[in-house]
Amino acid sequence: MYRIRFTDHLILILGALFLCMPVVVAFMTSTHTAADIHSNGLSLAWGDNFIATYEKVLTQKGGFTGDITGARMVMNSLILGIGFAVGKIVLSMMAAYAIVYFRFPMATLSFWVIFTTLLLPLEVRIMPSYQVMSDLGLLNSYTGLIVPLLASATGTFYFRQFFKSVPEELLEAARIDGAGPFKFFIDILVPISRTMIAAIFIIMFVYGWNQYLWPMMMTTDESFFTLMRGIKSILQVWVGSNIPDYNEAFALAVLAMLPPVAIVVIFQSWFIKGLTESDK
Amino acid sequence: MAYTTSQPQLGGFLSRLGFGKSARKKNAVATEEMKRVQFTSPVLPYLFLFPQLAVIFIFFYWPSVQAMNSSFYLEDPFGFGSTFVGLSNYTDVIFSSEYQSIALFTAVFTVLVTFLSLSLGLLLAVKADRVIRGASTYKTLLIAVYAIAAPVSGLIGMMIFDQHVGPFVKMMSYFGWHMQVGLNYYDTAFAMTVVAVWKQIPYNFIFFLSGLQNVPVSVREAAMIDCRSGLRRFWTVILPLLAPTAFFLLTINVTYALFDTFGIIDVMVKDKPANNPVTLVYKVYADGFRGNDIGGSSAQSVILMIVVFVLTIFQFRFIERRVHYN
Numbered sequence: 001m002y003r004i005r006f007t008d009h010l011i012l013i014l015g016a017l018f019l020c021m022p023v024v025v026a027f028m029t030s031t032h033t034a035a036d037i038h039s040n041g042l043s044l045a046w047g048d049n050f051i052a053t054y055e056k057v058l059t060q061k062g063g064f065t066g067d068i069t070g071a072r073m074v075m076n077s078l079i080l081g082i083g084f085a086v087g088k089i090v091l092s093m094m095a096a097y098a099i100v101y102f103r104f105p106m107a108t109l110s111f112w113v114i115f116t117t118l119l120l121p122l123e124v125r126i127m128p129s130y131q132v133m134s135d136l137g138l139l140n141s142y143t144g145l146i147v148p149l150l151a152s153a154t155g156t157f158y159f160r161q162f163f164k165s166v167p168e169e170l171l172e173a174a175r176i177d178g179a180g181p182f183k184f185f186i187d188i189l190v191p192i193s194r195t196m197i198a199a200i201f202i203i204m205f206v207y208g209w210n211q212y213l214w215p216m217m218m219t220t221d222e223s224f225f226t227l228m229r230g231i232k233s234i235l236q237v238w239v240g241s242n243i244p245d246y247n248e249a250f251a252l253a254v255l256a257m258l259p260p261v262a263i264v265v266i267f268q269s270w271f272i273k274g275l276t277e278s279d280k
Numbered sequence: 281m282a283y284t285t286s287q288p289q290l291g292g293f294l295s296r297l298g299f300g301k302s303a304r305k306k307n308a309v310a311t312e313e314m315k316r317v318q319f320t321s322p323v324l325p326y327l328f329l330f331p332q333l334a335v336i337f338i339f340f341y342w343p344s345v346q347a348m349n350s351s352f353y354l355e356d357p358f359g360f361g362s363t364f365v366g367l368s369n370y371t372d373v374i375f376s377s378e379y380q381s382i383a384l385f386t387a388v389f390t391v392l393v394t395f396l397s398l399s400l401g402l403l404l405a406v407k408a409d410r411v412i413r414g415a416s417t418y419k420t421l422l423i424a425v426y427a428i429a430a431p432v433s434g435l436i437g438m439m440i441f442d443q444h445v446g447p448f449v450k451m452m453s454y455f456g457w458h459m460q461v462g463l464n465y466y467d468t469a470f471a472m473t474v475v476a477v478w479k480q481i482p483y484n485f486i487f488f489l490s491g492l493q494n495v496p497v498s499v500r501e502a503a504m505i506d507c508r509s510g511l512r513r514f515w516t517v518i519l520p521l522l523a524p525t526a527f528f529l530l531t532i533n534v535t536y537a538l539f540d541t542f543g544i545i546d547v548m549v550k551d552k553p554a555n556n557p558v559t560l561v562y563k564v565y566a567d568g569f570r571g572n573d574i575g576g577s578s579a580q581s582v583i584l585m586i587v588v589f590v591l592t593i594f595q596f597r598f599i600e601r602r603v604h605y606n
Binding site: 008011012015016019023025026029037038090091092094095097098101102103104107110113114119120124125128129130132147150152171172175181206209210211212213217232235246249250253256261264265268275276 | 342414425431444450481487577584588589
């Protein structure tokens with residue numbers, strides 16, 4: 001059919017370089033010392049300071065109060081990512097189940113109420129959300145970090161689409177066999193949704209892990225800092241120092257991007273499936 | 281269509297609110313959506329819905345209503361009550377020249393980021409769809425950076441454009457362009473746009489590629505016979521078939537440029553928004569959180585809500601009509 005030309009490969013190679021080089025540079029540079037980076041600039045070669053830098057970033061107590069380590073931030077990011085993904089899946093599966101499988105008077109209204117949230121991202125209502133959280137006394141807590149992020153319809157939408165594509169015969173057969181709503185949900189619907197759950201888990205974990213604005217507002221206590229929040233504070237220390245700790249900033253960036261990038265690369269097919277084929 | 285996503289759904293949702301052409305077919309839509317066999321129970325559905333609804337009411341509707349409410353009040357910065365001021369928060373915001381210039385920058389930034397990341401994503405997807413050798417390697421490399429968070433890409437961008445160590449700045453100085461990101465308005469805007477586009481290309485690439493791979497072989501072969509020019513084939517056959525994907529991505533990219541770039545901007549201006557370009561969302565945050573101007577910030581929130589609403593409706597009324605869903 002089409003003859004593949006040299007320029008096709010050239011464009012792809014240039015595109016891949018444009019997208020991946022900054023990441024490679026960030027990683028390679030993080031293995032050099034700060035003074036080295038300051039005098040020689042960013043680097044593409046492997047330095048000999050890898051273990052020292054990462055050990056320092058992970059274990060040294062930093063911040064203003066001096067009780068937050070990189071490892072602690074990794075843990076907080078994990079809690080946020082996993083907590084968000086699990087919460088999202090549980091809440092949205094249940095809501096989608098009610099909407100798709102039950103006949104009840106408020107069905108359409110509930111549907112509207114939930115799906116209106118797609119229209120307004122969290123960013124446009126940050127101030128009032130912050131005030132609500134402070135009224136509820138949820139600042140500086142994992143609950144305050146995770147639960148408000150669950151107030152959107154994305155997961156519910158995915159599961160609703162998926163449930164609608166499940167064959168009708170399944171429910172008919174289950175009912176003939178005497179299965180009630182709970183039994184059908186737990187024993188049939190959840191098991192057949194496994195792939196869908198996995199795909200959504202991956203997408204939501206990455207989303208939760210990458211949250212920036214919300215954790216930044218919600219956490220003033222450093223023991224709740226996530227990696228994204230840590231990046232912000234390392235930059236604040238930076239302003240005004242003679243030789244900024246470029247290597248530590250890069251190491252933190254590498255730690256912050258490693259899990260999501262690894263997940264996307266390893267579970268590529270699931271990830272793409274979850275993103276693009278939500279009705280299959 | 282194999283790649284339905286939240287936006288077409290939103291279309292259905294809006295059309296049931298009375299927007300768009302399918303509003304008249306209300307009943308048909310309702311029956312299509314319902315399963316033939318359903319459970320009936322007076323309590324259970326509410327039980328299943330309760331957690332989701334509770335979270336949405338507390339963390340979505342309550343704050344949204346509060347934003348609208350406090351946009352009409354002037355709050356005392358020390359917390360001693362508030363005074364009703366009517367629409368003056370809105371007029372103060374809209375007529376301030378600072379707000380106007382930020383709005384202008386946001387518009388330009390949004391158009392640039394959307395256009396560049398969509399076209400580069402499409403270009404790479406078209407090429408990746410053609411090649412056979414190394415196809416999966418290219419694909420992996422091109423989507424690998426998708427999951428990098430906005431602040432992290434902002435940080436990496438800061439380094440690439442750093443005054444002392446940034447390779448791009450050194451390169452440009454040979455051409456006589458002495459970049460001062462963080463000090464010079466236009467240089468910062470340039471760096472922000474590059475970083476924002478960089479971060480969004482993989483997303484567009486994923487969707488365009490899966491759209492392209494859904495074009496049936498028979499269609500491609502027929503086009504091959506009818507038309508020899510590859511470029512013309514692309515414009516007349518492939519691109520119209522990609523229209524639903526492109527339409528969906530347009531919405532997503534505009535939303536991205538307006539809201540999700542916050543992390544990039546916050547990291548790149550380093551808390552010194554004075555001479556630097558910022559977007560409207562950054563201003564909402566800076567005024568409300570730093571400046572303690574709750575009323576003004578809320579008014580800006582409401583303005584943004586209206587912008588998002590109008591954009592969504594506009595897209596569904598005027599653009600969706602021109603797009604053919606199969």
